[in-house]
Amino acid sequence: MTGMDEKPKKHEQFQTPKGVHDILPEDHEYHTFIKKVVRHRARQAGFRRISTPMFEFTEVFKRSIGDTSDIVTKEMYTFQDRKGRSLTLKPECTAGVVRAYIQNNMNQLPQPMMLYYYEPCFRYDRPQKGRYRQFWQFGFEILGESDPALDAQLIQMAFKICQDLGVDKLISLQINTIGTPEARKKYMQVLQDFYVGKERSLCEECKIRLKKNPMRLLDCKEEDCQILAGLAPVMRDYLDKESIEFHEEMKGYLDEIGIKYTENPKLVRGLDYYAKTVFEFWDKSEGAQNAIGGGGRYDGLMELMGGQPTPAVGFAAGVERIMANMKREKIRVPTKDDLHVFVAQLGKEAKRKCLPLIEQMRESGLKTMGAMGKGAINIQLKLADKFKAPFAVIIGITEVRENVAIIRDMKKGVQEKVAFEDVIDRLVELIGKKNLDKYSPGELLYS
Ligand code: AMP
DSSP states (O other), X not given: OOTGGGSOOTTSOOOOOTTOOOOOHHHHHHHHHHHHHHHHHHHHTTOEEOOOOSEEEHHHHHHHHOTXXXXXXXXXXXXXXXXXXXXEEOSOSHHHHHHHHHHXXXXXXXXXXXXEEEEEEEOOOOOBTTBOSEEEEEEEEEESOOXXXXXXXXXXXXXXXXXXXXXXXXXXXXXXXXXXXXXXXXXXXXXXXXXXXXXXGSOHHHHHHHHHOGGGGGGOOSHHHHHHHHHSOOGGGGSOHHHHHHHHHHHHHHHHTTOOOEEOTTOOOSOTTOOSEEEEEEETTTBGGGOOEEEEEOTTHHHHTTXXXXXXXXXXXXXXXXXXXXXXXXXXXXXXXXXXXXXXXXXXXXXXXXXXXXXXXXXXXXXEEEOOSOOOHHHHHHHHHHTTOSEEEEEOHHHHHHTEEXXXXXXXXXXXXXXXXXXXXXXXXXXXGGGOOOOOHHHHTTO
């Protein structure tokens, strides 16, 4: 289908463009839970949240991610604003964080700077399972210090989050070192020499990669390319001593904290800015195809972006892919969206009486809906059932006159008459004090 075909015709119902989705309330339950887990683990380790703009000058991504990467060559949403400046929707978050670190002089703050984010990203990928054009990433960046213990702690943190979300058993941690850019340059030449005369066996993409970014030949998913990659000279033999030692030290720390990993000498990651440590969390059943997250060290990026030389390491995970794994495992997340009470009433008089009651019920921690529409009581009770309210309060014309209300247990189908001023106490008793929703962030401002 062409872009033109996707345009809605006049009077036709609108649909979202390909590859983007609404987050409906059921999925927000997952988002909320994942965000809470991320926030908790971040706070435990001293990370603070950052958000960078949804779009940046295109150059921010081009320079950091690299001209030869898949993202820059074919996946960016780039557009011109009204003054003709080239802007791009963020395809990932590290570039923006590094730009923000430099722009806001964060190097003046105590180092390392530990930041985390939970943001939407945009990539013009071919939409398919686990691959969307708008998707959410959470991630962590540690800037301003170079220590393999930090790389290990970051990996541990990512792993802990997977554990909290119940997906740790489904993933395998792949690690590698890709050395410094200088050492890599040497290896890339060796790699290009190895492929001389073998170009015909490569897929179309790899033919281009060979000229522009030969390291990416190592992680191509095509069978023929994989066979050749298996015969290619091994990167580790060409790397600098410092990177190898750094890697060995990091592995020692991972062993110490009991994190299991697979050494994968072919793991290179798609983005140019990595150096030394790279890692990915692979789906055990699908391998690299649907990695749920990955990251690595990017010591040279800050300088490349115009800042002072500053070592850094980061990690990002895809929320939709984690959610898909959680659903596949039938993991239900706790939610606080369930209703306690539905108030059904008949007549204007009853409605007037209901409104202050509903307000008081909510203030007491009872999650309450009601006083809506003009339907008969039995229609409103059906609605209470549909909204899954365990209790209904019924106030009709007689109840108003007698100053009472009826409380109906929706599951048991039994009901009791209660004096109007006792309604809340009785409901609290029925719902249970520990189940009340007393969370009121606004109050914190005044306490
Ligand atoms: P990357 O930096 O490209 O490895 O992306 C980090 C994580 O974001 C991946 O491991 C995926 O979980 C997720 N991700 C990347 N691209 C997409 C996409 N197009 N749709 C959904 N999730 C994605």
